[in-house]
Amino acid sequence: MVADRSYRSYTTYRPYTAILCPFLMTLTDLQQKLRDRIRSAARETFGVEVQQLSVEAPPRAELGDLAFPVSFELAKLIKQATGEKQNPRAIAERLKSQLEDIDEVSRVEIAGAGYINVFFDRARLLNLFAGPTRSVPKQLDQPKQMVEHTSINPNKAAHIGHVRNAVLGDTFVRILKAAGDRVEVQNYIDNTGVQVADVVVGFLHLEQMDLNQIKALDASLNKDYPFDYYCWDLYTRVGLFYRDGNAGGDMNPEKVKLRNDVLHALEEGGNEIAELADYVATRNVECIIDTMERLGIRYDLLARESDILHLHFWERAFQLMKDKGVIRYETAGRHAGCWVMPFESHTGTDEHESDKIIVRSNRTVTYTGKDIAYQLWKLGKLGLDFNYKVFRDYPDGHVLWVTKTEPGTERPQFGGGVTVYNVIDSRQSYPQEIVARGVAAVVPEIGEDASVHFSYEMVALSPAACEELGIELSDEDRSRPYIEMSGRKGLGVKADDLINQLEAGALTEVEKRNPDLSENDKKATAHEVAVAALRYFLLKFTRNTVIAFDFKEALSFEGETGPYCQYAAVRTNSIFRKLGNETVAAADALIEQVVSDGALQARVAEVLSGDSGTEIWSLLMLSQQLEEVIAQCRNSAEPANLAKYTFALARSFSRFYHDHRIITEEDEVRRGVLIAVTKVIRTQLTNALAILGINVPEQM
């Protein structure tokens, strides 16, 4: 029986870990050591320099712990350098002895057409992995990574698509932090846009309410139907209102004028409508932040568009763009009177078809223009700054700030990131590309790579999900693979509704399994399970996969789900709860002696050999890949890798748990090994889950 090897991981060299704590070695360090040895051996033996040196996990545990396909690469290099043709297998044979000298390596085999397969000294590595772990160093002087996510229009409740954005962004933030990065999290608040204006039109012209009446309404709403839910419904009513009650009809120009009037009032600021809109937007932001808090998602700064306008960020950016010749004024053609950003790379049939308008002929700025200004600020290249005030203080000391226009004494350092990740759905990839190019044109030294569009596909509704929601579909919609959610049409699954449903489902399960828990503990546990289910569900898909939302799948706690992973971690905890401190201490002491006691080392090696031992060993090796999986997720900006890895680890542990009795094991050495392995898995699995934003309850 062989443990799960399906999760295969490859390493990337990370210079910033190699310099730390030389006495605490991780699997990543060990791999690096082997690579260095191969590089120097290739240099000395064949006189060639290997550029990229990949490490693989062999497909089956019997083939070894690490595989280097370097001989194939070397054969090419040698041929290039000398013209001499060498057999990859022969090359591998000559490198073999160099690796066998290393302490942690027990033997090396050449396999297949020339793979160099390395087998580790299992007892020795168990000792290493079970020893003290290295914590991620916090380097405050490190360059800052900026991540913007969530950025929901503050005119309605968040739906499941918004949650995908927030969970992806938040998990990526956790990945960056786990990799040792300094990170600042922003949530952009478009409080002067059309969507807020629409809800304001609703309050003013449908509800005939003034600010005081809205406040009174807000105070009268209960938590089952809060302010953002009210706005959700009002927003869809406004959509119909514009179209004179016909959802598919055209906009009535007179009613559109109402929207434009509100919009102008918002942009101007300092009037009653703007004050009313500010209340509505701020209340929606509060509701959305509360929703995200339920999922463990937080921010450092809320950057408001109204402050970008009033602090004249755009005017500064406009000046910079003119100075650098990034935009030009068109005097003729169909863009006459506009400032445009020319694009030569596109080969449109029209001469200037692909030019992007930044300032319209009526002298207003496009969204892209404003975005370039904001992006310049994020990168510390605008030369202007916001003012700030505290938006919310959390009990644990975290502080959420919000921008403001009026000067203030408090002025923390925000912005000025070396890289900016914008978590925005893939439909925005064209405008995002223009922002990146515009910024790079203004500040050539930072280049386009400083602006990263962290794109993801939308969450859509499966036809089945629509039926469950009681949404009537047209024949055209029914033939589609999925139906896009629409805030304007009120078509979507509200985030809080789904979380409530998940919590209720989890509570039923918890009550079944742990009837003796207090009501509060049951609820708290159900909450953690619900968060695990939702976050994992949204993370297990890669970013460019459209999620066709399915209730059955999202509400499941079995199979490849968050609760499954949680459950495995809960089991590790319950083992230690039952073991007792002395037994654990004895196991620790035993494993610690392995390096100095030859007889003991042989016994431990014996436990880790054979089919059963190899399964245990494979689990241990898998657990040590967390560090490189984090690095890989950081480089690829793909949190799904971590989700898949975590599941593979939980799965592998579940099998181990099933195959071995840990507490009742009578053989002292064997028990020591099983306990040490369980302890290592508990640490790694709990850490991996924490990065996914999933907590491990005591029981579940």
Added chain:
RNA sequence: GCACUCGUAGCUCAGUUGGAUAGAGCGUCUGACUUCGAAUCAGAAGGUCGCAGGUUCGAGCCCUGCCGGGUGCACCA
């Protein structure tokens, strides 16, 4: 029309600079609870990796063409 993206088991999806016998979950079928908690584990069935060429010692992955989904290409935000 142009650009981007996807097409892998009945369904939903992984599959990393090309590398060893293409993997999970769900569903179906067969087993395992006098339990370190079955939200679990074991086993079986299930594949022309959209199609056709090409490059390579080697292609699910790279190149070309085609077919079929999706998204984006406004003086909207």
